[in-house]
Amino acid sequence: MRHRSLLIITTAVTAGALTLSACGSRDDSSGGSDGGGTTTVTIGLDAPLTGDLSALGQGIKNSVDLAIKTANKNKEVPGVTFKLEALDDVAQAATGQQNATKLVGDTSVIGVVGPLNSDVGQSMQKVFDDANVVLVSPANTNPELTQGKDWQSGKKVRSFKTYFRTATTDAIQGPYAAQYMYNEKKLKKVYVIDDKKTYGAGLAATFSDEFTKLGGQVVGTDHINPDDKDFSAVASKVAQAKPDFVYYGGEYPAGAPLSSQIKNAGAKVPTIGGDALFSAEYIKLAKQNSEGDLASSVGAPLETLDTAKKFIADYEAAGYKDAYEAYGGYSYDSAWAIIQAVKAVVEKNDGKLPENDDARKQITEAMQTVSFDGVSGKVGFDEFGDTTNKQLSLYEVKGGKHVPVKSGVFGG
Template identity: 30%
Template sequence: MKQEIKTSFTLSLLGAATLLAAQTVSAQDLVVKIGHVGPTSGAIAHLGKDNELGARMAIDELNAKGVVIGGKKVKLELLGEDDAGDPKQGTQAAQKLADSKVNGVVGHLNSGTTIPASKIYSDAGIPQISPSATNPKYTRNGYKTAFRVVADDVHLGGTLGRYAAKDLQGKSIAVIDDRTAYGQGVADEFEKGVKGAGGKIIGREFTNDKATDFSAILTSLKAKKPDIIFFGGMDAVAGPIIRQMKQLGLNAKLIGGDGICTAELPKLAAGTMGDGQVFCAEAGGVDASQKQAMEDFRARFKANTKLEVQVYAPYSYDAVGVLVAAMVKAGSAEPARYLPVLAKTEGYKGVTGTISFDAKGDIKNGALTLYTYKAGAREQLAVVR
């Protein structure tokens, strides 16, 4: 039996591209198409556009430096699709990219769209890296084409549950989720984390990702006097929840996952968020040694787009880099040829940290960053693994 060779992507995204550009190339450029799918319309369009802009920035920088795959100079193209955060539209977008014979896909943003789309990519043999989908089911369906560059909900929800019970010393903790694959999944793991840390869940309520009126849910919870409320969902719903908590005089801390952990949340809460009232975790984060690389990325992103990074733009950026690095290593952009190399990614140096995949396609030793909000801005508390 042949010994398995462990590949190592130790060059940076730009460093690798610079070296490759120096190699002999043919006169004919090879067009490599990378798809991106996210909600670029609807209530969380700011998050979908953030992801897409991160992917586009990676492609623009790689093209500027020059990439060579299998002896041919490559021109990378981004094919962007909008799934509006809707599973049906997500599968339609996935099929469109498969029909266009893209060489790889970055996306989707939401677990609820990523999971059904992953079967389409699997059937077509197209590698897919999600920069932000955290539901564990995504990489547990056995699809060899599915990868992600952030920690999953088992880690994220469980960590937040333990943090609520121990660090915040929550005595009466309530849970609300939006019934999406992401919201329900992270809420389930949060509840397990609370109970595992000896905490008490006093109630669980449900809403949906299109709702705007939470008075009945919040009034019911207020009677139970929670000191902490966990919300599994996105910032477009969390903002109105915070506003209505204030209106009802419900003085509890709000905790949520990466879906609410955005730069936009204070605006969506319309000035009703108290300092230190909201706590959240982003599925990702960099240690001190990687801080400068992330700060440099944020500065370049703002210079290029005139926008602040919301959450996962740098993870989309790294997802493109990982795909291209695997193509370069394999000497081919054909999915069937570079997929085995992608699966063995080990030690890729990205702006979000070191990326290596386990046998399921999950990132190894994924980080979480805990935040609170003060004076209308996110304030980092800690990076945990």
């Protein structure tokens, strides 16, 4: 979504262990979690682990944790043991930036997974880029983060060489939903609302542009404060405008009560939004009023992918109390991409990671060419750091669950 680890290197001085020169602190007593004298590499995580979006954040955290445990069990990088350090950004840009500054201040930090929110990602990008620390988000979807502020005019510029993402962008997510609502649902009038944040406003704009291009009519627009809970004034305006449906650019903590209050105001029409509405929490909050609402999300439904079957089974077996949610597969793949980049650098340097800044530089360079069959499908990155996987899906709430109704690649 919009708008979502840190590698801390310590060295164990034992024969046969992978050696690091000057990149990180020494810990002669550690020897890694397996007791075999390996180098310990910490993959950190930045996500909202508390607060309204914690369901998504915990799903991200657990999925990264599972990737790390899998890598250690399979000895994916000989001589290296990975561990997790999770940081909570509370879905706040200022907190995310503080976390980023803290991480790069440690010379042993050479990679980061996260964050969830696009506005948080924006606040972190320059910090990591200045330090040459790779950042892979499983959830940021605002196009500007990879393609620059003028991306809509066709002038795409990559501003941050260290930033990558495994989630596809709102440049296709919004239009994909617009085509479905206009061409397949045959709905021609929409009321568009957003939360004025980087993710929500950007997503609503790409939806509106495509919907009107197709011939649809935007009968009203509005903005809300996502921290509010009473949306009765906006709901009344929606009811008076008589749209066929509502499009909301924002996240589920506000989107669910907004949809519910719109229906209670007399507008018995569906609300559709982006991947930040694709959560079981949305249904819990809106209850019966969530029926018929829709959400787009990145990728194909994990349950339909052969590549995701092991992830789903292993996640269940691990006993995590929170669901992997919308970004579980992409979080696993983000962590695995960093692991593969570390592996490539180690192999390139005869079993060693180079010193300090050179290690960070080589990890970033290796990330650009990482390619593997991941949980979410084929994982790789284009010249902007965007995922090469452009698959999208739409889900409708039916019988209290999000049911996939369409999946494919946006046709432009």
